[in-house]
Amino acid sequence: MNFSIQQISDMIGADHRGLSDRMIDTLLTDSRSLSRPDSTLFFAIRTSTDDGHNYIRKLYDMGVRAFVTDHTAGLPDMPDADLIVVPSGALHALQNLAGTIRRNLSQDTTVIAITGSRGKTTLKEWLATLLSPDRSVSRSPRSYNSQTGVPLSIWQADPMAEALIIEAGISRPGEMSRLTDVIRPDIAVLTNIHDDHTATLGSADEKCAEKSLLLSDARVAVYCADDMNIASRIHTLLPGDHRFGWSLAGNNEARLQFSHSVDPDGNVMLTVRDLSGNSAQTTPVRFSQTDVENACHAAAVMAAMNYDAPAIAARISSLRPVSTRTDVSEGLDGMLVIRDRYEADDSSLGPALDFMRRRVTDDSLTTVVTSVPVLQDPVKRHNMIRTMADELSVRHIDSLIVTAQLSDEERDILTGAVGSLTVFESAEDLLAALPVTRPLLSRRVLLITGADPALDAVAAALQARRHETMLEVNLDALVDNYNFYRRRLTDSHTGIVCMIKASGYGAGSYEPARTLQAQGAAYLAVAVLDEGIELRRAGITMPIMVLNPRVVNYDEMFAHRLEPEIFSFDELDAIIAHARRRGIRNYPVHIKLDTGMHRLGFIGDELPELIAKLHSQDEVEPVTVFSHLAAADEPALDDYTMEQLDKFDRWAGRLREEWPGIRRHILNSTGITRFPERQYELVRLGICLYGVATMNDGSQDGLRPVSSLSTSVIALRDWPAGTTIGYGCAGQCMTPSRIATIPIGYADGINRHLGNGVMKVSINGHRCPTIGRICMDICMIDVTECGDDVHVGDRVEIFGPAIPVTELSEQLETIPYEILTSVSTRVKRVYYRE
Numbered sequence: 001m002n003f004s005i006q007q008i009s010d011m012i013g014a015d016h017r018g019l020s021d022r023m024i025d026t027l028l029t030d031s032r033s034l035s036r037p038d039s040t041l042f043f044a045i046r047t048s049t050d051d052g053h054n055y056i057r058k059l060y061d062m063g064v065r066a067f068v069t070d071h072t073a074g075l076p077d078m079p080d081a082d083l084i085v086v087p088s089g090a091l092h093a094l095q096n097l098a099g100t101i102r103r104n105l106s107q108d109t110t111v112i113a114i115t116g117s118r119g120k121t122t123l124k125e126w127l128a129t130l131l132s133p134d135r136s137v138s139r140s141p142r143s144y145n146s147q148t149g150v151p152l153s154i155w156q157a158d159p160m161a162e163a164l165i166i167e168a169g170i171s172r173p174g175e176m177s178r179l180t181d182v183i184r185p186d187i188a189v190l191t192n193i194h195d196d197h198t199a200t201l202g203s204a205d206e207k208c209a210e211k212s213l214l215l216s217d218a219r220v221a222v223y224c225a226d227d228m229n230i231a232s233r234i235h236t237l238l239p240g241d242h243r244f245g246w247s248l249a250g251n252n253e254a255r256l257q258f259s260h261s262v263d264p265d266g267n268v269m270l271t272v273r274d275l276s277g278n279s280a281q282t283t284p285v286r287f288s289q290t291d292v293e294n295a296c297h298a299a300a301v302m303a304a305m306n307y308d309a310p311a312i313a314a315r316i317s318s319l320r321p322v323s324t325r326t327d328v329s330e331g332l333d334g335m336l337v338i339r340d341r342y343e344a345d346d347s348s349l350g351p352a353l354d355f356m357r358r359r360v361t362d363d364s365l366t367t368v369v370t371s372v373p374v375l376q377d378p379v380k381r382h383n384m385i386r387t388m389a390d391e392l393s394v395r396h397i398d399s400l401i402v403t404a405q406l407s408d409e410e411r412d413i414l415t416g417a418v419g420s421l422t423v424f425e426s427a428e429d430l431l432a433a434l435p436v437t438r439p440l441l442s443r444r445v446l447l448i449t450g451a452d453p454a455l456d457a458v459a460a461a462l463q464a465r466r467h468e469t470m471l472e473v474n475l476d477a478l479v480d481n482y483n484f485y486r487r488r489l490t491d492s493h494t495g496i497v498c499m500i501k502a503s504g505y506g507a508g509s510y511e512p513a514r515t516l517q518a519q520g521a522a523y524l525a526v527a528v529l530d531e532g533i534e535l536r537r538a539g540i541t542m543p544i545m546v547l548n549p550r551v552v553n554y555d556e557m558f559a560h561r562l563e564p565e566i567f568s569f570d571e572l573d574a575i576i577a578h579a580r581r582r583g584i585r586n587y588p589v590h591i592k593l594d595t596g597m598h599r600l601g602f603i604g605d606e607l608p609e610l611i612a613k614l615h616s617q618d619e620v621e622p623v624t625v626f627s628h629l630a631a632a633d634e635p636a637l638d639d640y641t642m643e644q645l646d647k648f649d650r651w652a653g654r655l656r657e658e659w660p661g662i663r664r665h666i667l668n669s670t671g672i673t674r675f676p677e678r679q680y681e682l683v684r685l686g687i688c689l690y691g692v693a694t695m696n697d698g699s700q701d702g703l704r705p706v707s708s709l710s711t712s713v714i715a716l717r718d719w720p721a722g723t724t725i726g727y728g729c730a731g732q733c734m735t736p737s738r739i740a741t742i743p744i745g746y747a748d749g750i751n752r753h754l755g756n757g758v759m760k761v762s763i764n765g766h767r768c769p770t771i772g773r774i775c776m777d778i779c780m781i782d783v784t785e786c787g788d789d790v791h792v793g794d795r796v797e798i799f800g801p802a803i804p805v806t807e808l809s810e811q812l813e814t815i816p817y818e819i820l821t822s823v824s825t826r827v828k829r830v831y832y833r834e
C-alpha cells in the first residue's frame with residue numbers, strides 16, 4: 001500500500017490538520033526492522049513489557065519522520081516530523097487503519113480468515129497454492145497473525161487480489177473480536193482447538209468460544225463437523241446456510257464428505273464427495289494426521305468457492321507438507337547458517353532478512369541464498385523480482401545466490417540491488433558447486449531461504465560439526481515458558497531476571513539471551529564475568545548481572561556494563577577502589593544477603609556497616625538487593641524457608657528505607673509458584689525457563705521442553721544369544737538380539753552410570769536400553785524390540801519431547817540441572833523457531 005500521511009490520518013479517524021504530504025509505504029511496529037526511514041510510519045505501541053514511545057528518539061535520529069503516538073507530552077522535539085496523536089493508542093490506530101483498508105477492498109476480493117490452535121500457517125500456505133492456478137492470491141506473510149500482525153498483513157496485501165488469506169491468532173480473551181472487526185472475513189475457518197500452553201485463554205470451551213467469534217459474521221464458516229465441541233458452538237452461532245462442515249466420519253450435517261485410506265508405505269489417499277454427489281480420489285500423498293485435517297479444511301474452502309470434487313481432488317494431490325521451521329546454527333569456516341523454509345516470495349523475504357540482520361553483529365558480510373517461486377504471470381513475476389530487489393537493497397545485503405533460472409532483465413534488476421549476484425539453475429547445481437563456492441562464504445552470515453527441499457541439503461553441507469549428535473534448542477518453547485511465568489506474576493510490574501548461567505543451563509547463551517532480550521526480560525544473570533563479556537561482544541544490550549563475579553578484570557567489567565553481585569566487604573571495597581581510579585560514578589551493583597543458604601552474602605548484623613559504607617561513597621549504587629532460598633522445592637522444610645523469607649523482608653526493607661528505588665528479589669523458579677506473595681519487584685527464573693518441571697503437583701504442566709539431545713543410528717547388526725557387547729565384555733545378549741551403535745558417549749555428557757541398560761533411549765517411538773558400557777564417543781543400544789522398525793540413520797532421542805530430563809536425573813540420583821549442564825560443548829547446538 002502507498003498512502004499520504006494525511007490520507008492515513010483520515011482512515012484512522014484522526015485529525016489530519018498540520019500534516020505534510022509525505023508518502024508512506026511502510027508501517028513499522030518493531031524499531032529493529034527499520035529499512036526505509038523516509039517513507040515509514042512508526043506506531044508507538046505499548047505492550048505489557050515495552051513501550052514504543054521509548055524508541056521514537058532513536059528512530060527520529062535514523063531518519064523516520066512520521067509517528068503515531070497516544071500523547072505528545074515528553075516526546076523529543078521534532079519540528080519536521082508528522083505526528084498523528086490517537087489517545088486510544090497506536091495499536092488501536094493501526095487496527096482502525098487496516099479495518100478501513102479492508103472495507104475499501106473491492107467486492108470481487110474474497111477474504112478468507114483462518115484461526116485455531118494448530119495448522120493455521122500450513123493451511124494458509126496450502127490455500128494459496130490451491131487457489132493460485134485460477135485466481136490472484138495474496139496472503140499474510142509467515143505467521144503474521146497477532147494484534148499487530150493481522151493489520152500489517154492487510155497493509156501488505158495486494159488490493160487487486162481476488163483472494164486474500166489472513167491468519168488470525170490470539171493470546172488473550174477479547175482479542176478476537178478486534179481482529180474480526182479488522183478482517184471481516186467472507187469465509188472463515190476454525191481449524192481445531194487444543195489445550196496447549198495458552199492458559200490465559202482459559203479452558204478448551206472458552207478458547208472455542210473466543211476463536212469462533214471470527215466465524216460469527218462470515219458468509220461461510222468452515223469447520224470439522226466431527227469435532228463435537230466446535231460443531232455445537234457453530235450451531236449456536238450461525239444459521240444452517242452459513243455453516244460449512246466437513247466430515248471424515250460420515251456425519252450427515254457435513255456439506256463435504258471424505259474417507260481416507262493409507263497404503264502400506266504410509267501414503268494417504270483421500271476420497272472427496274461433494275453435495276451434488278460428485279466424488280473423486282486424490283493420488284497418494286505422504287501426509288501426517290495434521291496434514292490430513294488441513295487438506296480437508298482446504299478442500300472445504302474450495303468447495304465453498306464452488307469447486308467440485310474432481311477439481312478439488314486434483315489440486316489436493318499436488319500439495320506437499322510445508323515446514324515453517326527456521327534453524328540457526330554454526331557453519332563451517334566461521335559462517336552462521338540460517339535456514340528459513342518459507343516460500344521466498346516478495347512478502348516473505350523482508351521478515352527473513354530482518355531475522356538475519358539481527359544476527360549480524362560486527363562487520364561480517366551477509367549472503368542470501370534463495371530460490372525464486374515460479375509464477376506464470378509475467379507482470380506478477382516482474383513485480384515480485386522488483387520487490388525482492390528492493391528488500392535486499394534497503395537492507396544492504398552484500399551478495400545474493402539465486403537457485404532458479406533468471407532472465408537477463410531479472411539479473412540486471414537483482415545485480416543493481418546487491419553487491420554481487422551468482423545464479424545457479426537449481427539448488428542441486430549449487431550443491432555440486434559448493435566445493436568452489438564455500439571458501440567465498442567464509443565468516444559470512446548466510447540466510448538460505450525458500451521452500452525447495454534441496455536447499456536443506458545446501459544448509460546441511462555448510463553446517464559445522466556434522467557428526468550426528470546435536471542439542472536442538474526450541475526458542476519458541478523458551479518464549480512460551482517465559483510467558484507462562486510472566487502470567488503467573490501477581491503484579492504486572494514485577495520483572496523477570498532470566499538465569500542463563502552455565503551457558504543457559506546447557507542450551508547456549510547467545511541465542512536464548514537474544515530471544516529473551518526481544519521478549520523484554522528485565523535482566524539476564526550469568527555466573528561469571530566471561531559469560532557476560534561474550535554476550536556483550538555478540539551484541540546483547542540489555543542489563544546483565546554477574547552472580548559470582550570473582551572480578552579479576554575491572555576494566556572489562558566496567559567497559560561491558562556488567563553489574564556485579566556484592567557479597568562481602570572485601571569485594572565492595574575492591575570495586576569502589578577500582579571505580580574511583582577510573583572516575584566512575586553510580587555503577588550499578590546487586591547486594592546479596594545470606595538469609596539461610598550459608599554460602600555468600602551479608603547477614604543482618606552487618607547491615608549497619610554496609611549501609612554506612614554505601615552512603616560514604618558515590619562510586620557504586622545498590623540497584624537491587626537479593627537472597628537465595630536453600631529449600632524452595634522441599635515442602636518439608638517450609639518452616640526454614642519462611643524464616644528465610646521473613647529475614648529477607650526485614651533486611652531488604654532496611655536497605656529500601658535508605659534507597660527507596662532499590663528492587664528486591666528472592667524467588668527462583670519453584671519459589672515463584674510456591675510463594676507468589678513474595679515476588680517483590682523481581683523474580684529469578686532458571687530451570688523452568690528451559691522447560692524442566694520442578695514440581696509434580698500440576699502447577700507447572702504448561703511448561704514445554706526447550707532442549708532435546710539426539711543422535712542417530714550409525715550401525716546395526718544382529719547377534720546370536722550369548723554374544724558380549726563392548727568393553728570388558730560387560731554387556732551380553734541373552735537372546736538373539738539386534739544391536740544399534742550410536743555416536744554419543746561420556747565425552748558428550750552421557751554419564752557412564754547410564755550404561756548396562758540403565759538409560760532407555762527413544763527410537764521411532766520404541767524405548768530401547770543401552771547394552772554394555774558407555775564408551776568415550778559411542779554407545780550400544782539393544783533395539784531388538786524395534787524389529788524391522790529401525791534403520792541406519794534413524795533419529796535417537798536421549799532426552800527431549802519423548803523423554804523428560806528428569807527421567808535421566810532420577811536414574812542417576814542427581815538433579816535435572818546436572819543433566820542439562822553436562823552436555824559437552826562439542827555437541828552441536830541447533831536453534832530453531834517453529
Ligand SMILES: *Cc1c(COP(=O)(O)O)cnc(C)c1O
Pocket residue numbers: 499501547627628667668669670684685686687688
Ligand atoms: C541458579 C539460580 C537461580 C535459579 O534457580 P532455578 O531453580 O533454576 O530457578 C536463582 N537464583 C540464584 C542465585 C541462582 O544461582
